[in-house]
Amino acid sequence: MNKLFQYVPGNSLIHRLNPVTKIALTVVICAAAFITDHLLFLVCLLAIDLLIGLIAGVAGRTWSIFRGLVKIAAFLFLLQVLLTRAGNPIFWIITDHGLLTAGKVVLRLIVVCMPLTLVLAVTRISDLTNAMVQVLHVPYPYAFTVSTAIRFIPQFLEEMSGIMEAQTARGVAFDQAKGFKKFSMILPLCAPLLISSVRRTDQMAVAAEARGFHLRTRASAYKQYGFSTGDLLTAVFCILLLAAAILL
C-alpha cells in the first residue's frame, strides 16, 4: 500500500510523455468509460489500461493495482447482482439485467481507477505540478496543494503505522484483533494522526515559505515541458478513443 503511489523511475515511451498528455489520456479513458454503454468497449478500455502499464514497464505495479481493484470489484459485483430486481431471472434471484449492469459497474470502476494510479507511477509529482503550472496555467499554490496532498498519502500511512507501533509497544494487541474489532481499535488513532499531520503541514508550510514559495512564477520551473511526436500520437489516440466511445 505504501508503494502504491510511488514513482517508478524509467525511460519508457509513457515516462517520456508530457505530464499534461498523461493527464489528458487519463481523463479521456475515464470519460470514455462513462460515455459508453457497451460491455465489450469497457473490456477494450481495460485492455488499454493494462497495455499502457505494460508499455510503461510497470507491469508488476499494474498487476498489483489490478488485483487490488478486482477484490473490491468482486464485492461490488455480488452486491449489485443480488440487489438488481429487473430483467429475466437466470438462476435463483439473479437476472440477466443484473449481471450485465453489475459487470459494467465494476468494469467502469477498474477502468477509471487504474490510469489514475498509473499516472503517479510513471510521473514524478514535481513534473506533474510544474507541467500543470507551465502548460495549463494552473496557479502554483493550487498545483502545489494537490501534489502535496498526493504525496501525503504514503506519509500518512507511515505515520499511522508509527502510532500503531507505539501503541503495540504499550500493550495494544493490534495483531490479534480481526475485522470489525481491529477497525474499532484503529479508529481512536485518528486523533493523534490528525494532530501530528496538522503539525507537520504547518512546518512544511514554513519550509516552503522560507525558500521563496511566494516568489515562484509560471516560468520558475527549471525543466521545460515540451510536446513531442509521442504526445501528438497520444492526442490523436485520445480523440479516436473519445469518438469511438460516443459513436459506438
Add this chain to the structure above:
Amino acid sequence: MIAIQDLTFTYKNGKTPALQDICLSVPSGGFLGIIGPAGAGKTTLLRAITGVIPHHYTGDFYGSVHVNGMDTVDTSLDRLSGITGMVFQDVESQIIFPTVEDEILYGLENFGVPREEIPLRISEALHKVGIPDLLERSIASLSGGQRQKVAIASILALKPQVLVLDEPTGELDPGSSRQIFTILKELNEEGVTIVLVEQKIMLLCEFAKDLAVLDGGHVVLQGETRKVLTQVEKLQSVGVNCPRVTTLSHLLTERIGRQQPVCVNLDEAERMVRGLMK
C-alpha cells in the same frame, strides 16, 4: 549583520514569553553558537532571526530584530529568506519533495537562479556535504543522516549570506557531524555569517567564534567562546556540560590555585598538561 534589541516574544496562546529581553548581535562573518537546556527558547530565537517569527508564527513581539539592516517585522519573509537560509531541527518537515533533485531545485527555481547556473549549484551543494551520488535518489530511501545532509545541501545551494541551523547534526554520527562543522567553517571563512544551535558542546567550542547560553528565554551568558567557557559554574548551573578538556583546565586552576589557560580541544589540553609537568 544581525542585531537583536530587547526582543521579548510570546507565542500566540502562550502564557509565558518564550524569549525575554534578548540583546544579541552577530557581526558579518561571525559564527555564533547557541546552547542551552531544552525549552530555553533556542529554536524560537532562530525563528526570530530568520523572520519566520513574526511572519509565520504570530504572537506578542517586542523589541527589534535587524538582519542586514532590514527590520524583520517590516520586511517580507520572501526578501528575508533571500538573505537567510535556515536548516530546521526536524528534517522530516523541512523536506518538501520526494526526490533529492527536486528538493534542491525548489529553492533555486523560486529565487530565480539563472537556468545555466542551476546544475552547477546543485552539484556544488551536494559535493560540499559529500553526497553527490544521491542526486537521483528518493527521499524515502535515505537514512536520517543522509536526509539531514540533503536538507543542508538544499540551503547551501541558495548561497545565503546568513546561515541559521537548528541542531544540524542531530541525526549524524560523530564523523559526519565534524564534517558538517568543517563545511560550516569553510563557508564562514568565505564570509557567510553562521548562527547555530547545537548540543554537541565539544564541536561548538572548537568551531564557534562566539557563544550564547540560553536558559528560560534569557541569554545568561554571551561572548567570545573562550570567555564564556571560563564560567564553568554558571554553565553547569543551567545544565550545560563543558567539554572535558575545559573542565580539566578549570579544575586545575581551582586545585593548583594558578591560573591555567582555557582549553577547548585536546591539543591545547595536552600542551597545558605537558607545561605543568615540566
